[in-house]
Amino acid sequence: xxxxxxxxxxxxxxxxxxxxxxxxxxxxxxxxxxxxxxxxxxxxxxxxxxxxxxxxxxxxxxxxxxxxxxxxxxxxxxxxxxxxxxxxxxxxxxxxxxxxxxxxx
Amino acid sequence: xxxxxxxxxxxxxxxxxxxxxxxxxxxxxxxxxxxxxxxxxxxxxxxxxxxxxxxxxxxxxxxxxxxxxxxxxxxxxxxxxxxxxxxxxxxxxxxxxxxxxxxxx
Numbered sequence: 001x002x003x004x005x006x007x008x009x010x011x012x013x014x015x016x017x018x019x020x021x022x023x024x025x026x027x028x029x030x031x032x033x034x035x036x037x038x039x040x041x042x043x044x045x046x047x048x049x050x051x052x053x054x055x056x057x058x059x060x061x062x063x064x065x066x067x068x069x070x071x072x073x074x075x076x077x078x079x080x081x082x083x084x085x086x087x088x089x090x091x092x093x094x095x096x097x098x099x100x101x102x103x104x105x
Numbered sequence: 106x107x108x109x110x111x112x113x114x115x116x117x118x119x120x121x122x123x124x125x126x127x128x129x130x131x132x133x134x135x136x137x138x139x140x141x142x143x144x145x146x147x148x149x150x151x152x153x154x155x156x157x158x159x160x161x162x163x164x165x166x167x168x169x170x171x172x173x174x175x176x177x178x179x180x181x182x183x184x185x186x187x188x189x190x191x192x193x194x195x196x197x198x199x200x201x202x203x204x205x206x207x208x209x210x
Contacts, residue, residue: 009116009198011160013149017208044118046151046158053151053158055116081206089205093198099168100194101186103122 001056005042007095010064012054014080014088023084026076032088033072039063057095108146108162112200115169117159119193128189131181138177146169162200169197 016023034040036054041057058064067073080088121128139161146162155195163169172178187195 007207009114009196011114011116011200013160016123029120044156044158046153048153048157050153051149051151053160054147055158075138077169081208085206085208087205089203091114091200091203093200095116095196095198098194100192101190103186103190 001070002098003059003095005095005097007041008058008064009062009093009095010056011091011093012056012088013050014050014052014054015050015086016085019083019086019095021083022079026079027086030073030076033070034067037063037070038068061092090097107203107205108164108200110200110202112146113163113166113169114198114200115163116198117157117161117193117195119157119159120191121157122153122189122191126188127184130134132188135178135181138175139172141170142172144171166197184201193201198207 031043031045034043039059040061041052043056045054046052056067058067092102136148136150139148144164147162147167148159148161150159151157161172163172
């Protein structure tokens with residue numbers, strides 16, 4: 001679906017430590033919680049053995065800032081740095097155009 | 106690494122058909138070929154059972170347009186639509202800010 005450009009994407013790429021405890025549960029919870037935030041449009045996520053990429057979509061930079069400082073999200077961000085992530089990279093980008101393809105049935 | 110904002114990201118999300126023939130080879134070849142294009146900055150990719158996300162980074166919109174119409178890439182785009190992809194979504198976005206974390210050794 002298109003969210004109507006311009007809107008914003010947060011591109012979160014990460015590599016994990018071997019620590020798995022609590023990670024899947026926290027990831028699921030953050031996806032659920034993000035979806036309830038003002039200005040949230042959607043999220044897509046994929047992880048394989050070497051890299052995880054999560055892209056979330058937002059109406060505005062204010063919406064992104066609000067989510068970044070959400071209390072429960074702040075706790076999980078701290079846990080990510082102390083335990084789960086070897087490295088991560090966050091990019092905030094303005095979506096300027098898009099197109100999509102869907103196979104005809 | 107930072108590429109120095111502003112630069113551009115192409116966010117390519119896709120779902121696959123069951124057709125695997127030629128897919129891995131073409132994917133590898135496209136990553137190699139993209140890396141030789143003018144204005145290419147980098148690429149990150151992850152795929153799991155439900156979704157693939159590839160984000161490539163470029164100096165300019167012109168660089169992105171050049172890669173989109175590269176002859177060998179056009180052939181693979183056509184093959185993607187006829188065989189490999191159930192659906193895909195391409196978003197072109199301007200990276201406005203970023204930050205990163207690396208675990209201290």
